[in-house]
Amino acid sequence: DADVTQTPRNRITKTGKRIMLECSQTKGHDRMYWYRQDPGLGLRLIYYSFDVKDINKGEISDGYSVSRQAQAKFSLSLESAIPNQTALYFCATSDGQAFNQPQHFGDGTRLSIL
Amino acid sequence: AQKVTQAQTEISVVEKEDVTLDCVYETRDTTYYLFWYKQPPSGELVFLIRRNSFDEQNEISGRYSWNFQKSTSSFNFTITASQVVDSAVYFCALSEMGAQKLVFGQGTRLTINP
Numbered sequence: 001d002a003d004v005t006q007t008p009r010n011r012i013t014k015t016g017k018r019i020m021l022e023c024s025q026t027k028g029h030d031r032m033y034w035y036r037q038d039p040g041l042g043l044r045l046i047y048y049s050f051d052v053k054d055i056n057k058g059e060i061s062d063g064y065s066v067s068r069q070a071q072a073k074f075s076l077s078l079e080s081a082i083p084n085q086t087a088l089y090f091c092a093t094s095d096g097q098a099f100n101q102p103q104h105f106g107d108g109t110r111l112s113i114l
Numbered sequence: 115a116q117k118v119t120q121a122q123t124e125i126s127v128v129e130k131e132d133v134t135l136d137c138v139y140e141t142r143d144t145t146y147y148l149f150w151y152k153q154p155p156s157g158e159l160v161f162l163i164r165r166n167s168f169d170e171q172n173e174i175s176g177r178y179s180w181n182f183q184k185s186t187s188s189f190n191f192t193i194t195a196s197q198v199v200d201s202a203v204y205f206c207a208l209s210e211m212g213a214q215k216l217v218f219g220q221g222t223r224l225t226i227n228p
Contacts, residue, residue, distance in 0.1 A: 033216075040123065040220055040221075041220060042118075042120075042205060042218040042219055042220045042221050043159075043205065043218040044218075045215060045216070045217075048215065050214075058215070088157070090159065092159075099147070099209050099210075099211050099214045100147045100164065100166060100209065100211075102149060102161040102164055103161070103216055104161070105151075105158065105159040106158075107157065107158045108157050108158065108159075110157075
């Protein structure tokens with residue numbers, strides 16, 4: 001089983017719909033992250049969480065919200081989806097002991113907003 | 115502010131050629147880490163290497179090597195005797211101790227032709 005699991009893997013939906021992307025991990029890491037990937041822009045940070053009670057906005061948080069339900073679960077919501085939120089979304093985790101630890105990524109969720 | 119630039123958007127070479135992927139970074143922090151990740155056509159992100167700001171030794175791992183030069187703020191990645199399986203998008207990333215976040219470059223799409 002994958003250490004970082006994202007569901008769904010693919011989603012097509014319509015403008016204005018509420019969408020939730022889920023992430024769960026078995027690595028026991030405290031830190032979790034949500035990124036989006038767009039062609040030519042690399043990965044950009046949406047939200048991150050250093051523990052269950054700590055949620056922080058990233059570079060591009062507008063239009064998104066998150067919930068850290070447990071150490072192992074971190075969900076990303078699009079309250080009212082719009083077409084420019086079409087992207088590949090990644091969840092990642094890292095060891096909470098130090099900033100120098102590599103992040104471990106899920107396989108991604110490909111989201112299309114029509 | 116932290117910034118990573120990968121000026122090469124796409125590179126295409128013939129199998130067995132050597133290829134170097136460039137990465138230039140900006141930071142005001144004296145303590146930071148640099149990373150390289152690989153994204154094969156299947157889409158997942160695979161961690162390749164990390165290097166801290168106090169260690170300028172080059173590193174070699176099989177056909178892969180990394181050249182870190184603080185004087186030019188660069189962390190370049192060379193693949194020797196490239197193979198078709200090396201075809202992927204490669205991302206360079208920077209993590210500052212102060213920011214505690216990973217910032218990615220735009221990525222370089224590498225295509226190895228048989």
